[in-house]
Amino acid sequence: MQSSGSSWTATESATSIGDTPPRSRFALRGRSVRLDGRTEAVRRDLADIRLADRVFAPHYAVAVRRSVGRMTDVTTSAGGPVLSQLLPGEPFDVLEFTSTHAWGRSPIDGSVGLVARDALIGEYAVSHIVVVRESVVYADRSTATPLPMPLPMGARVAATVTGDWAEVDGGYVPAEHLRALSDLSGDPVDAALALHGVAAVAGGRSGAGVDAAGLVFLAHGLTGEAPARFVDLQAAEFGVALAGGDPLRHGDLLFFADHVAMLVDGDTAIHADGSVTVEPIATLDRFGPVLARRRPA
Structure with a gap:
């Protein structure tokens, strides 16, 4: 999703009239930027106020933090495609409530979309x-x-x-x-191997099911800093890029057009394809050419 197309961005100021408390106003200066609707909470009619310095929207909303009481999908629209999931105990920043859903952003994986309203409960601290x-x-x-x-x-x-x-x-x-x-630490490959046989699920990133990027996100999130949630963002941003001739090793990531695999060793990789499976790297050519090779830092 993109910005509303305005050629302006916003800077905040405060004004007051008589005894009316000061209200925030925005002086619009400069050009707006294009934002990724999967990870930036902006629509044609509404945006997260934290984006006000980068995009113009007719209305801005201040996020209300909730916690997730049960696993639920993050979708692009009611009944639409699944982008990701929220897991029990995670926070969710709500920007709009409807009678059945909440629209907002996950601060854990960065995904933006609709979730079932009844899956959200009052915020609480986790350990x-x-x-x-x-x-x-x-x-x-x-x-x-x-x-x-x-x-x-x-x-x-x-x-x-x-x-x-x-x-x-x-x-x-x-x-x-x-x-x-x-105290998050350890080997992300070991975390991924613990999910061997788990079903591949659209948008999944838990022990109940993962998609290709979700497996990488979960494995690294359990052992250190998680990458971006989506395959293309992982391929562009995570770790350091490897040249085509660089030797591959344990933990390296191979990216395809819409897929990613994690190397177990120089010959085999683990990935989510039907289920989480380990197979020879040579058989992954069914996903097309390797578009990026990344080594987690």
Whole structure:
């Protein structure tokens, strides 16, 4: 999606009339810029006020932070294509509510779109992230009563860890299934391999299913800094570019027209194609030519 086409950008000032409290106004100067509607919250009628210095819109909105209570899709329109997902415990910045949906931006993966309004709850602080494919939540530590609300890899929780168990909202999970958000480290290839066999799902980026870019996003997000959410942005921005003749190694990324694979070693790669699978690099030519080779920093 692009800006409204105005040749102006905005700078903010404050004015007041009589006893009326000062209100923000915008002096429009310079040229606007084209924005990517997948990651920048701008429509023809509305934009995030944080973009006011870059784009003109008829109306601006101040984001209202909510937390995600259950996994839900981020779509381009009601019932439209799935761009990404929100996972339990993640924040979401709402810019507009309708009776059934909320439009806004995920500060975790940067995706912009509509989500189900009933998937959002009041904001709360989280401390840990799920690092196994799926963590069952138990009503108590006896493991006798599993609750019907498993947490997928990538979900975030407010957890109190005591010994082998972590108390989370609604129950208990094994402490080894979580990692503190302040202590993200490790090998992203190992994180990806833990998802071997998981279904490929449009927009997926959790232990319940991933798309090609979602696998890379999740694996790196669990072990350090996550890349951009979408394949083309990862290919352009993530890590450092490799020349065509540079030798490839563990962890390098191969990008195709609409696909990405992560090298396990010099001969094999893991990627999401039907399911998360490991296969020889030589067989990936079905996705077309390699358009970019990147090495995570």
